Amino acid sequence: MMSSAPSPAPLPISDPPSVAGASTAPVSTPAFRLFLSRLSDSVRRSLAERRPWSELADRSAFSRPDTLAEASSRLRKNLAYFRINYAAVVAAVLAVSLVTNPFSLLVLLALLAAWCHLYLFRPSDPPLVLFGRTFSDRETLGGLVLLSFLIVFLTSVGSIIISAAVAGTAIVAAHGAFRVPEDLFLDEQEPGVATGLLSFLGGAASSAAAAATPGRI
16 A cells, blocks of 8 residues: 655745834925925926016116105005015015024024924824823924914014014015006906915915825824
């Protein structure tokens, strides 16, 4: 009687090693790059709509307004036409003010880094843990808002920003009131379409929201 051949021993099957952190939410670097990309695109589109600086500084177009109503009308028309240039002027005044006060500039950069690292581009899982305590998204947001309020309004940073904004606004108001807008093509803007500065603000806000979405629940 022939004996049956022994069946081969089954090969051991090992489960594939689980990758630690595979279920962890993606890092925030792609979201941050997406935010910067969309923000830079919005800035480029807005700057493309700026008016020639030669029109802004045309000396022959300046005259003193006869009445306050005329000055207000000029300012309103010039704001609609030179809105990108005026925004650049205010931003330049603010930048100069911060550069000449390096401490305030460093404080603002640190505050911006805290917002980006702790809330805007941080994955919601795992939660934030500081000093052995776990903080929810709402608590983190409240802490950052409180910290921003204390830094801006209880230090010299707030006074510098307010002073720069007032100075920039005064420059814009003076130019808009003395610049005669009769030679400007003010009828080329279509009503109801957000262009220029408005589109820049809307684009930046939507970019921030889209970039922060992967990190929020």
